[in-house]
Structure formats: C-alpha cells, structure tokens
Amino acid sequence: MTIAAKPAMRTGSLSQSGRIIKAECLLVAVPFQSDAKPVWSFTSAPKNTFDTLFVRLETDTGLVGWGEAFSRTEDRSLKSLVETRILPLVTGEEARHIGKIKHKLEYGLQNFGRVGPTMYAISAVDIALWDIAGKAAGAPLVDLLGGPFANEVEVYASLLRYDSEDGVAAAVTRAIAEGYRYIKLHEIRYPEIAAACTAAAGKASVMLDVNCPWSVSEALAMDARLSELNLLWLEEPVWPPDDFRGLARVRAEKRHRIAAGENAGSLQDFVAMADAGAIDIAQPDVAKTGGITELMKIAAFCEASAIEFVPHCALFGPGQIATVHLNAAQRTVPLLERLYCHFEAEIYNGATLPVNGRLAVPTGPGLGIEPDQAVIECYRIA
Ligand SMILES: [Mg+2]
Structure with missing residues (x-):
C-alpha cells in the first residue's frame, strides 16, 4: 500500500480565483479643491466632485476584485446600467476566465454600443477580474502583464481648465514646484496656452488637450498659430472625436504630434485611426476602452504600428492603479496622467498621490492597494 504525501497547501495559484458569487457597484463622489473647472459636464454647472464608479466582485474562495468604470457628474444611470445589464451576466462565472467573460459581455451587448457606457461597464469588470487573478496568483498585476520595466x-499634471492667463500660469508654477516635469493644459484659447508655456519654459514640457472643439479648418489655423510654442503633443483638436480623416489632415502638416483615443471603444477604433494616419500617440482609457485585456492588445498594435502608447487616465480609483501597472509593463514606460486637483479625502489614503511627479508601482497582489472603506462609506452617493 502506498501512502501519498499530503499535498502541501498551495498558495498563489490562479485555480484559487474561484467562482463569482457576489457582484456589486458603488458610486462615490469626492469633492475637490481647485480654482479651475473640469472640462466634462452633463449639466450646465460642472460639479466640483469627481466620481469613482467601483465594481466589486467577490468569489467563493474569498477573493475580492475591484474595477472602475469611467464616470462623471454623479452618474447614477451608469450605475444602474452596470447593475441591471452587466453584473447579472458575471455572477456564477469562473473569475479566471477573463477573456471569455469579456467576450461574452461584448458579444451579448453589441447592440448597446461598442463605445460608451456599456464598454465602460465591461472595462470595470475586466479590471476587477485581473485584480482577482493577481490576488489568486499572489503577484502584483504588473507581473501578470509580463513584469515591470520600472x-x-x-506622472504628468493634467490641469483643469482655468480660462484665465494668470490662473493657468499660477497652476503651472505650482505644479512645477511640486516636482512635475510634464504638464498638460486643457485651455482652448491662445493667450492662456501661451501664458502657460511661458510659465513652464525651461522647467517642464507642455502638452495641450483641447477636447475636440474645432472644425478641421479651425484646427488647422490653431495648429499653425500654436506651432511656435514647442508643445509635446496636440490632443483631440477636431470635432467630432471619430473624424479620423480630419485628425489626419491636421497631422499631415507635421507641426504637432497628434494624440487621441480617450473616446475610442476598442482595439478596432485604434486600427481605424492608424489606417487613416490620424495619430502619433494612442490614448486608450482602461476604464472606457475594454479594460486591461483590451489595452494590452492596443499596446501590441501600437508597437507594431509606429504609434506611441500613452494611456488616458482621468481616474482616481482602481482604473488609475491599473494604468500604473499597465504603464510599468511597457518597455517605453509611458507617462501617467493625473488630473491636477486636491481632494477632500483620498480613496487610497494618499497611496496614489504622486511624490515629486512620480508614483511607485504597487507591489501587493493584484492591483496591490485596497480602497479605504471609511472613505467609500462617507462619500458614497448610490
Ligand atoms: Mg484628453
């Protein structure tokens, strides 16, 4: 009779991911201090709060994964969509089947939009599943993505819109004093843009994001006028964001490197942008564009297409942390975007705040940092 040794308790195995037994959505809105305004608003008066729309998945092995859907202006309708249309399709699935779950959601919901809220919700689920996978494996997310290059x-300070020369120049000076070496503006008028560049001269590189305000002819005129300012890139100069021919027309002038992609929904949109010759820099958003799974595909596509991969990140929750891991897993280690404002409370107790313009890659399992439950409960609105 052979007596087999009792197998040692395994720690760190994807097989411990388990089956999803609970899926929920939490909408948190934290007030921030700034003398500027966000450029996104669904109402006539922008709120001085930023949303974090959490998706929380729990498995029968006791693991919890956190994801985030892009959300603005206390978006209860998006929370309802996540709860009624997405989460019922996730419950009962094996958490380690990330690609299969993502495909099931995308295929089943294709008629409800390949860009926009449905994809934001799918992105959140994908991030939460990767968090669970990392926790099951006992490894930080970056290790599951091929390991860190850094x-x-x-981090670049992504300024809100000041609409004032003195206001934006003062913000640039403050950001530089805090250690930022890269600053992105959201101004759309020449005097403010020029004032900011003067304030940054010799101390920080400046990017300009105008969020799709112009026709192609207007964009061409501004492209020419801005060319003396030595901007690192010009982001989304043309309305609408999916006018890839229009972007290509501006890019053809070779005055600026053209960045876009935060309004894209999937890899296919980036293929279309590349086919049109529209972009130098691709900016998918992990909480909008299909999550970590899709961004890794887009990164590979960019590498093969002479396009720089620099994810968009106007996020403060699990999406921001996921972007840190994604960026660290790229050989180019792209700049991380962080909106420049100061919150009444920090969801991660300050662990996601840059220091001297840099942010450490978390080393704990999964995303590597857990949100503060007390902050969530205090600022949860739905
Ligand atoms: Mg932008």
Whole structure:
C-alpha cells in the first residue's frame, strides 16, 4: 500500500480565483479643491466632485476584485446600467476566465454600443477580474502583464481648465514646484496656452488637450498659430472625436504630434485611426476602452504600428492603479496622467498621490492597494 504525501497547501495559484458569487457597484463622489473647472459636464454647472464608479466582485474562495468604470457628474444611470445589464451576466462565472467573460459581455451587448457606457461597464469588470487573478496568483498585476520595466512611473499634471492667463500660469508654477516635469493644459484659447508655456519654459514640457472643439479648418489655423510654442503633443483638436480623416489632415502638416483615443471603444477604433494616419500617440482609457485585456492588445498594435502608447487616465480609483501597472509593463514606460486637483479625502489614503511627479508601482497582489472603506462609506452617493 502506498501512502501519498499530503499535498502541501498551495498558495498563489490562479485555480484559487474561484467562482463569482457576489457582484456589486458603488458610486462615490469626492469633492475637490481647485480654482479651475473640469472640462466634462452633463449639466450646465460642472460639479466640483469627481466620481469613482467601483465594481466589486467577490468569489467563493474569498477573493475580492475591484474595477472602475469611467464616470462623471454623479452618474447614477451608469450605475444602474452596470447593475441591471452587466453584473447579472458575471455572477456564477469562473473569475479566471477573463477573456471569455469579456467576450461574452461584448458579444451579448453589441447592440448597446461598442463605445460608451456599456464598454465602460465591461472595462470595470475586466479590471476587477485581473485584480482577482493577481490576488489568486499572489503577484502584483504588473507581473501578470509580463513584469515591470520600472518600479515607478513619471506622472504628468493634467490641469483643469482655468480660462484665465494668470490662473493657468499660477497652476503651472505650482505644479512645477511640486516636482512635475510634464504638464498638460486643457485651455482652448491662445493667450492662456501661451501664458502657460511661458510659465513652464525651461522647467517642464507642455502638452495641450483641447477636447475636440474645432472644425478641421479651425484646427488647422490653431495648429499653425500654436506651432511656435514647442508643445509635446496636440490632443483631440477636431470635432467630432471619430473624424479620423480630419485628425489626419491636421497631422499631415507635421507641426504637432497628434494624440487621441480617450473616446475610442476598442482595439478596432485604434486600427481605424492608424489606417487613416490620424495619430502619433494612442490614448486608450482602461476604464472606457475594454479594460486591461483590451489595452494590452492596443499596446501590441501600437508597437507594431509606429504609434506611441500613452494611456488616458482621468481616474482616481482602481482604473488609475491599473494604468500604473499597465504603464510599468511597457518597455517605453509611458507617462501617467493625473488630473491636477486636491481632494477632500483620498480613496487610497494618499497611496496614489504622486511624490515629486512620480508614483511607485504597487507591489501587493493584484492591483496591490485596497480602497479605504471609511472613505467609500462617507462619500458614497448610490
Ligand atoms: Mg484628453
């Protein structure tokens, strides 16, 4: 009779991911201090709060994964969509089947939009599943993405819109004093843009994001006028965001490197942009564009297409942390975007705040940092 040794308790195995037994959605809105306004609003008066729309998945092995859907202006309708249309399709699935779950959601919901809220919700589920996978494996997310090229990432201060020369120049000066070496503006008028560039001269590189305000002819005129300012890139100069021919027309002038992609829904949109010759820099958003799974595909496509991969990240929850891991897993270690404003409370107790313009890649399992339950409960609105 052979007596087999009792197998040692395994720690760190994807097989421990388990089956999803609970899926929920939490909408948190935290007030921030700034003398500027967000450029996104669904109402006539922008709120001085930013949303974090959490998706929380729990498995029968006791693991919890956190994801985030892009959300603005206390978006209860998006929360309802997540709860009624997405989460019922996730419950009962094996958490390690990330690609299969993502495909099931995308295929089943294709008629409800390949860009926009449905994809935001799918993105949140994907991020939460990767968090669970990392926790099951006992490894930080970056290790599951091929391992880190850096232990910290450089952060750029993404300023809100000041609409004032003095206001934006003062913000640039403050950001530089805090250690930022890269600053992105959201101004759309020449005097403010020029004032900011003067304030940054010799101390920080400046990018300009105008959020799709112009016709192609207007964009061409501004492209020419801005060319003396030595901007690192010009982001979304043309309305509408999916006018890839229009972007290509501006890019053809070779005055600026053209960045876009935060309004894309999937890899296919980036293929279309590349086919049109529209972009130098691709900016998918992990909480909008299909999550970590899709961004890894887009990164590979960019590498093969002479396009720089620099994810968009106007997020403060699990999406921001996922972007840190994604950026650290790229050989180019792209700059990390962080909106420049100061919150009444920090969801991660300050662990996601840049220091001297840099942010460390978390080393704990999964996303590597857990949200503060007390902050969530205090600022949860739905
Ligand atoms: Mg932008």
